[in-house]
Structure formats: C-alpha cells, structure tokens
Amino acid sequence: MTPLDSDIAHLLAGSMVLVSFLLLYQDRMFALLNFFAVHACVLAFSVGWQAYLQRAPHLFITALIALLFKGVIIPVALHRIVVRLGIHRTIEAVVSTGPTMLIGIGLVALSIVVMLPVTQTEGAFVREDLAFALSVVLLGFLMMITRRNAVSQVIGFMSLENGLVLAASGARGMPLVVEISVGFSILIAFLVVGIFLFRIRERFDTVDLQALDMSRGESSGEAA
Amino acid sequence: MKPRDLRFYHAMYQFLMFAMNLALVANNIGLMWVAIELATLTTVVMVGIYRTNAALEAAWKYFILGSVGIALALFGTILVYLAAEERLGQGITAMAWDHLVPRSGSFDPALLNLSFVFLLLGYGTKVGLAPVHAWLPDAHAEGPTPISAVLSGLLLNVALFALLRFKLIMAGNARVLSPGPMMVTMGLVSLVFAGFMIFRRRDIKRMFAYSSIEHMGIITLAFGLGGPLASFAGLLHMTMHSLTKSAIFFGVGYVSQLEGTQRIEDIRGLTQSQPLLGWLLVIAVAAIAGLPPFGIFTSEFLLVTSTFARLPWLAVLLGLGLIIAFSALALRLHGLAFGETGKRHALSPWRLAPMVVHLALVATAGIYLPGTVITWFRNVARLLG
Structure with missing residues (x-):
C-alpha cells in the first residue's frame, strides 16, 4: 500500500466525518435529505476504495448497496414521504447549532483518544480508520439526540449505520455475511420506519415526536 | 383488530421465533448479531400493533433505543473481529x-476491553439493564400481552446469552479487565432501581416489566460474580424467571381482558371475582417474589449464600434489593387479589391450564431438580467459569 493509497482512504473517511457535521446543523428537511445522500455516496466511495486496496471484490457489492440504496432510493423515498406529509418546514433542534457543533467536536476528540492507543498493534491505517468510523457513529448518536422530528431521527440513525459499515469495511477480510446483512437490516429498518411514519401520520397529523410525548406510565391505564 | 393485522401479527411472531432460535444456535458472532436485530425489529412491529398513541410511542421508543443498542453491539463485534483477525487470520x-x-488468550487485550464496553452497553440495552432500560416498561405495557411474555421470558434472555458468549471470550484472556465487576455493578443497579420503581407503578403490566428488569439484574449479577455456584444460580434463575414470568403475563392478560383495564387501582378482589385466576396470580407473584417452595427461592438462596461467602457487603446490598422488590410486589398484590368486589367473571378453567403447568414446573424445581438437569446446568456453569 503506497502512502497515496492510505491518504485517499483517510480523505474519504475524513469526508464522512465532515458530512456528519454538515448533517448536524441542517435545519431544512430537503437539505438534510440531500446531505444524507452525499453521506451515503462518500461511504460508497470509501468502501469501494477499501475493496480496491484489500483486493476484496465482495466489498464492491457493499459499496454498490450503499450507493444505490442509501444514496438514491432512501433519499428519494423520504423526499416523497416528506412532501406527502407536508413537513418541509424548519426542524427545531433541542440544542442550538453552536453547542451542538462544540459537542460534536468533543465527540470526535473522544473517539480519537479512545481508539488510537487501543490499536497499537494494528497498522496505523486501520487504527485511524476506526477512529473516523467511531466519530461518525457518535455524531449519528448526537443527531438522534438533538432532533425531535421522526424523519431526522431516522436520518441520524442511518448516518450512524453508515459509520458502522465504514468500520466493518475497514476491518480487513471481514466476511461478507455481515455487510450484506447490514444492508438487509437497514432495508428492514427502513420498512419499519415507513410503516411507523404513516401510522404516526394517521394518529396525530404530525411527525413531531413531541406530540407523542405523554406522561410515562402513570396515566396509560386506558390504553390496552 | 382487523383480520389482516392478526395475520401480520402471527407471521411476525414466527419470524421472532426464528430469529431467537437463530441467535441461540449461530456460531458466527456476526450472524448472531443479525438474528438479534431481526428479533428486535419484529417485536417493534408487534408492540405497535394496536396503533394507540401509547402503543406507537412505546414502539417508536423501543425502535430507537433498540437500534442504538444494536448499533453499539455491532461496533463491539467489529472490534472483536479486529482483535481475532490478528491471530486467526482473515475471514x-x-x-x-x-x-x-480457545484462542482468545492471545488477542490484543486493549481491543477486547474496548469491545466489551460496547457489547455490554449494546446487548445490555436489549437485556434491559438499568441505565439503558427505558424502552422495556413501555414495550411491555403497551404491546399485546403475549408479546410482553415473550419479551420477558425469551428475548431478554437471548440478549443476555449473547453477552455471556463475549464474557467467555474475555474470560480466556488473562490480561483483560475482568468483565465480572462491570456486570455485577449493572446488575445490582438494575435490581435496586427496579425494586423502587415497582412501588410507584399504577399499570399492572408496567409493574411486572420492572420486575423483569429486577430479575435480569439478579441474573446478570450472578453471572458477573462467576464461579460454579453463582453461575449455576444464574442459570437456574434464568429458567425459573422465564417460566414464572410467562405464567404471570398469561394471568395478567386475562385480568386486563376481564376487567377491561390495566390500572392497578381499578382492579380489586380478583380472588373473589374469578377465584381460580386470582389464586393462580397470587401463587405466581409469590413465586416471582422469591417465596419458598418455588424455584426462584432456590436460585436466589444459592446466589445470596455464595455472595455472602465471597463478598459479604455485596450480599447485604443484594439482600436489600430483593427485600425492596419483594415488599413492593406484596403491597401491590394485596390490592389486586384481595378486598371486596361485586364483580364476577366467567372463565373456563381449561384456559388457565398453561399457567398451571408453568407454575407446577416452577414449584417442582423448587422442591426437586432432576439429576440430569443439575448435571447439565453444572456443565454450563463450569464453562461460564
């Protein structure tokens, strides 16, 4: 592996962290969906590059799944859902942009601190890759925490799964079973989410999760 | 519910059974993860099947928290693979x-340590351990009662089983952090926390959901403590809790159907309104609270004595947690089962047969355990270390 090869891998993995930050502060639905598509495309390139570096053709399938499924089909479908539900309005974040970004930077620092010393015996390449992947995962968590809207929480969750795929593709020779299954589980997860979004729509005429908030367990006796 | 929903529900139920069996038999830790994720997704759909506001909220919460947990578990699994790949080769x-x-002794200890933290939090979410349990009471209370029984009796145990597999990998390496203290801490916190929460519940299914958190805490504590006796107690407790909790949810399902409510204060005098159901519920709650002669008493007694022999202070805390949970259940049961009521419910006794069978098994296990079962548990306990 030449220095250039690993530099390109780092560039791609680093861009994913960057796009995760971009996702954090998007306050309009369509912009959020577009940036998620970018996130998935960068993931596809990153996994594709790993496939080339590791001479692992099965990773190309993973890259293709990421590109087509998460880069195209899901954003388009969510776009339609958003239009149909009529929620292309501003997303209210619980924490405002500035603190959110600061917390995000803190999380990236945390993942570097955690991952770098741990993998001394691995090559520097794998180590840094894992630090990037953990950052993407943690930023996904952060997004899920700071958003109230069901659609943006789902996007946060999917960006988190992108980070997991990045980690799995960085692990040399990890069997195909897992990658395909990750793709499948995202598919299933998405179906579930779709059903839910529509059910939520039927009930409340909103996908704002605040409308779902009710007292925890102390007044739910009538439901059965 | 429409017939279509019912068909969907039953199909999902079979998927859930498939996924849980797959998780138990899978040798590949990646496949096991897939199976547990599949089990999570099928139960999410079933929890939300009534489509009431509360059911939707519970299902959504379960979906989000369960996915986050499962994501953490996958990251842990990848780290385990990375540690193993250096020694066992790729693939x-x-x-x-x-x-x-058998080869975990040669793995990189730092990677294994980190992976276990992720796995403990990830699969721990599915087990319902205290800091990450928030989905469990809602999913139990708002879903159909059979799903509450399956969640408590099976799914939580399957997740704990996944965690135990990784504990075995950790146990083979002398240079890693011991997973025991982490598991003991989470177990103890779950036990005490759930004990206090049972006092404050007003919904009958939610109350027994917290009781499940309490018992998963006890089991995790037992396995975390380790050693042949404590692990034996953990296995026995796992089996007994599953049997008893299924019986309880079976009874609670009928109670909420007959009474038309899940509110504890609206349900009174069950031993008068439907004597057989009422008394069976009393027996089942006595069993789950850990009264002799039921199997849960045996396993809790084994656990407390083995803890006393090794860590007396921990035994005091464990005993305190057990007493809190016991008194909370006894207090609530009194209101549910006794007192005057004008209601009379008709219920064919045959429909309670499964509950009787479960409780009979638990009672038998408390008095006499067959030699083959003991040998079997002992072998597994030795394996768990």
Whole structure:
C-alpha cells in the first residue's frame, strides 16, 4: 500500500466525518435529505476504495448497496414521504447549532483518544480508520439526540449505520455475511420506519415526536 | 383488530421465533448479531400493533433505543473481529465463536476491553439493564400481552446469552479487565432501581416489566460474580424467571381482558371475582417474589449464600434489593387479589391450564431438580467459569 493509497482512504473517511457535521446543523428537511445522500455516496466511495486496496471484490457489492440504496432510493423515498406529509418546514433542534457543533467536536476528540492507543498493534491505517468510523457513529448518536422530528431521527440513525459499515469495511477480510446483512437490516429498518411514519401520520397529523410525548406510565391505564 | 393485522401479527411472531432460535444456535458472532436485530425489529412491529398513541410511542421508543443498542453491539463485534483477525487470520474463522474462545488468550487485550464496553452497553440495552432500560416498561405495557411474555421470558434472555458468549471470550484472556465487576455493578443497579420503581407503578403490566428488569439484574449479577455456584444460580434463575414470568403475563392478560383495564387501582378482589385466576396470580407473584417452595427461592438462596461467602457487603446490598422488590410486589398484590368486589367473571378453567403447568414446573424445581438437569446446568456453569 503506497502512502497515496492510505491518504485517499483517510480523505474519504475524513469526508464522512465532515458530512456528519454538515448533517448536524441542517435545519431544512430537503437539505438534510440531500446531505444524507452525499453521506451515503462518500461511504460508497470509501468502501469501494477499501475493496480496491484489500483486493476484496465482495466489498464492491457493499459499496454498490450503499450507493444505490442509501444514496438514491432512501433519499428519494423520504423526499416523497416528506412532501406527502407536508413537513418541509424548519426542524427545531433541542440544542442550538453552536453547542451542538462544540459537542460534536468533543465527540470526535473522544473517539480519537479512545481508539488510537487501543490499536497499537494494528497498522496505523486501520487504527485511524476506526477512529473516523467511531466519530461518525457518535455524531449519528448526537443527531438522534438533538432532533425531535421522526424523519431526522431516522436520518441520524442511518448516518450512524453508515459509520458502522465504514468500520466493518475497514476491518480487513471481514466476511461478507455481515455487510450484506447490514444492508438487509437497514432495508428492514427502513420498512419499519415507513410503516411507523404513516401510522404516526394517521394518529396525530404530525411527525413531531413531541406530540407523542405523554406522561410515562402513570396515566396509560386506558390504553390496552 | 382487523383480520389482516392478526395475520401480520402471527407471521411476525414466527419470524421472532426464528430469529431467537437463530441467535441461540449461530456460531458466527456476526450472524448472531443479525438474528438479534431481526428479533428486535419484529417485536417493534408487534408492540405497535394496536396503533394507540401509547402503543406507537412505546414502539417508536423501543425502535430507537433498540437500534442504538444494536448499533453499539455491532461496533463491539467489529472490534472483536479486529482483535481475532490478528491471530486467526482473515475471514470467517475470526468470527466463529468456537475458534474465538480457545484462542482468545492471545488477542490484543486493549481491543477486547474496548469491545466489551460496547457489547455490554449494546446487548445490555436489549437485556434491559438499568441505565439503558427505558424502552422495556413501555414495550411491555403497551404491546399485546403475549408479546410482553415473550419479551420477558425469551428475548431478554437471548440478549443476555449473547453477552455471556463475549464474557467467555474475555474470560480466556488473562490480561483483560475482568468483565465480572462491570456486570455485577449493572446488575445490582438494575435490581435496586427496579425494586423502587415497582412501588410507584399504577399499570399492572408496567409493574411486572420492572420486575423483569429486577430479575435480569439478579441474573446478570450472578453471572458477573462467576464461579460454579453463582453461575449455576444464574442459570437456574434464568429458567425459573422465564417460566414464572410467562405464567404471570398469561394471568395478567386475562385480568386486563376481564376487567377491561390495566390500572392497578381499578382492579380489586380478583380472588373473589374469578377465584381460580386470582389464586393462580397470587401463587405466581409469590413465586416471582422469591417465596419458598418455588424455584426462584432456590436460585436466589444459592446466589445470596455464595455472595455472602465471597463478598459479604455485596450480599447485604443484594439482600436489600430483593427485600425492596419483594415488599413492593406484596403491597401491590394485596390490592389486586384481595378486598371486596361485586364483580364476577366467567372463565373456563381449561384456559388457565398453561399457567398451571408453568407454575407446577416452577414449584417442582423448587422442591426437586432432576439429576440430569443439575448435571447439565453444572456443565454450563463450569464453562461460564
């Protein structure tokens, strides 16, 4: 592996962290969906590059799944859902942009601190890759925490799964079973989410999760 | 519910059974993860099947928290693979559990430590351990009662089983952090926390959901403590809790159907309104609270004595947690089962047969355990270390 090869891998993995930050502060639905598509495309390139570096053709399938499924089909479908539900309005974040970004930077620092010393015996390449992947995962968590809207929480969750795929593709020779299954589980997860979004729509005429908030367990006796 | 929903529900139920069996028999830790994720997704759909506001909220919460947990578990699994790949070579062998356990001594300890933290939090979410349990009471209370029984009796145990597999990998390596204290802490916190929460519940299913958190805490504590006796107690407790909790949810399902409510204060005098159901519920709650002669008493007694012999202070805390949970259940049961009521419910006794069978098994196990079962548990306990 030449220095250039690993530099390109780092560039791609680093861009994913960057796009995760971009996702954090998007306050309009369509912009959020577009940036998620970018996130998935960068993931596809990153996994594709790993496939080339590791001479692992099965990773190309993973890259293709990421590109087509998460880069195209899901954003388009969510776009339609958003239009149909009529929620292309501003997303209210619980924490405002500035603190959110600061917390995000803190999380990236945390993942570097955690991952770098741990993998001394691995090559520097794998180590840094894992630090990037953990950052993407943690930023996904952060997004899920700071958003109230069901659609943006789902996007946060999917960006988190992108980070997991990045980690799995960085692990040399990890069997195909897992990658395909990750793709499948995202598919299933998405179906579930779709059903839910529509059910939520039927009930409340909103996908704002605040409308779902009710007292925890102390007044739910009538439901059965 | 419409017939279509019912068909969907039953199909999902079979998927859930498939996924849980797959998780139990899978040798590949990646496949096991897939199976547990599949089990999570099928139960999410079933919890939300009534489509009431509360059911939707519960299902959504379960979906989000369960996915987050499962994501953490996958990251932990990848780290285990990375640790194994250095020694076992690339490919499928580095994910095969029967290759991982005997060779784990040579893995990088730092990677294994980190992976176990992720796995404990990830699968711990599915087990319902205290800091990450928030989905469990809602999912139990708002879903159909059979799903509450399956969640408590099966799914939580399957997740704990996944965690135990990784504990075995950790146990094979002398240079890693011991997973025991982490598991003991989470177990103890779950036990005490759930004990206090049972006092404050007003919904009958939610109350027994917290009781499940309490018992998963006890089991995790037992396995975390380790050693042949404590692990034996953990296995026995796992079995007994599953049997008893299924019986309880069976009874609670009928109670909420007959009474038309899940509110504890609206349900009174069950032993008068439907004597057989009422008394069976009393027996089942006595069993779950850990009264002799039921199997849960045996396993809790074994656990407390083995803790006393090794860590007396921990035994005091454990005993305190058990007493809190016991008194909370006894207090609530009194209101549910006794007192005057004008209601009379008709229920064919045959429909309670499964509950009787479960409780009979638990009572038998408390008095006499067959030799083959003991040998079997002992072998597994030795394996768990």
